[in-house]
Amino acid sequence: MKQSWSHIFAMFMRYSYLHKRSIPRAFEIAFWPVMELLVWGFVSLYIQQVAHGALSKIIVFLINAMIFWDILYRSQQAIALSFVQDVWTQNIINILVTPLRIWEWIVAAFIYGFVKILIILIILSVLALGLYNFNLIETQGLYLIPMSLNLLLFGGSVGLITSSLILRWGLAAEALIWGVPFLLQPISAVFYPLSILPPWLQVIAMGLPSTYIFEGMRTIVKEGSLSLDYLLLPFFLNIFYFIVSALIFLWMYRQAQIHGRLSKLGMD
């Protein structure tokens, strides 16, 4: 176990070193989330003004949705980019021939993603409070913790699937790292209630843990409390998705071993 922690710490530090020296990389952690917050925040203010107070809660809905979406998106990015980092630098074989186990690699990427998201959350919360008088903690209360963890886990599973695609198609699939989460955005009812979707799409949406979290977020804003179902159902779905995505990753890894793709990763 001690050795496993040493491996996890090694990979966590390997990813963290990248931010230590490079100002652009350090900025990269918060740049896009902050830009999104500014745009969505000002759009919300504008809508509020135009609607003359009829949509008083629009700013709360939209900023909450934007921050929650960012947790999911950054979590997916953390996993997929951690993996592809070693493909880009042609270091993947050096890593694969060490005693590092796949699960240790995944845990390290999850921890790295978690720390990154925590930093983003803090920055966004402070900015939203200063600019729009929006208090994330006051709005979501303690629900914020299980909801964020659910999004983190789902983002991680999507990140694993994305990494599996890179194992299969190499850097030709690189664009999917940025694209795959946006396949989920319209179905997850991020910025609008589930009821807006056509009935057949609602059925699909109910199969995604993210939908429950975004619906739950709006329920908390409206009613101030939340049924436990909004946390437990996505949690169980997350367990299912995590197992499935880990199995897909392992299967793709085995296939890459058989077809000799591991040694060619990053060379395409």
Next chain:
Amino acid sequence: MSPLLPLIEIKDLCKQFPGTLALNHFNLTLQNGEIVGLLGPNGAGKTTAMHTLLGILTPTSGEVSVLGMSPFKERHVIAQNINFSSAYVQLPTNLTVMENLKTFARLYAVPNAKNKISDLLELFEISYLTKRLTGALSSGEKTRLNLCKCLLNDPQLLLLDEPTASLDPEIADTVRKILKKFNQEKNIGILYTSHNMPEIEQLCDRIVFIHQGRVLAEGTPKEVIQKFSTQNLEQVFIKIVRGEYQ
């Protein structure tokens, strides 16, 4: 692992890729403390054999044992006791020399890593590079850094794929001497590929010539040269590649 067991034992190994038989009933053994040169033209199957030994490529058929274990069932145990370097595999260019070595020291759970890293950097005469970004190193410096990484975990077995490919003759000579020293003092087994035939003659106890996935010749460099009635290994190489042999 029993000292009598070979470090590497490959029996009847075949690896079929679509349209190519990369390894064709390939056999190889490497004993404790032995340096074996795996020679052959590009595409002969050398890297395929190495990647199979490292457990990152599954064979189509045949038996592979490293340190008496299967690289597919007990890869993590084996990985702790072997290491690998290739002229074609890089360490992350966006990390410094020290960050890279610290990362791999942690991955190999190296005790007293700081001292170990410092000793190796000194041995390869690159102590002055610790804070330099790996991407800013010359290819010779990168190769020496790779070899430092290789020796971090005091391996019993080293798999080196053209490790001196980008070195100038003086540094290449230093590297060979260091490898020979480690081999003799610590009884490390080394599987070595290179296209530099004089280097192979100088360094290897035994060579295995491979062409189109098959072993064509095996023995000490002297024995192989005699067998092909040539002056040196370079001529053997040319004869084999051109098919000018019985």
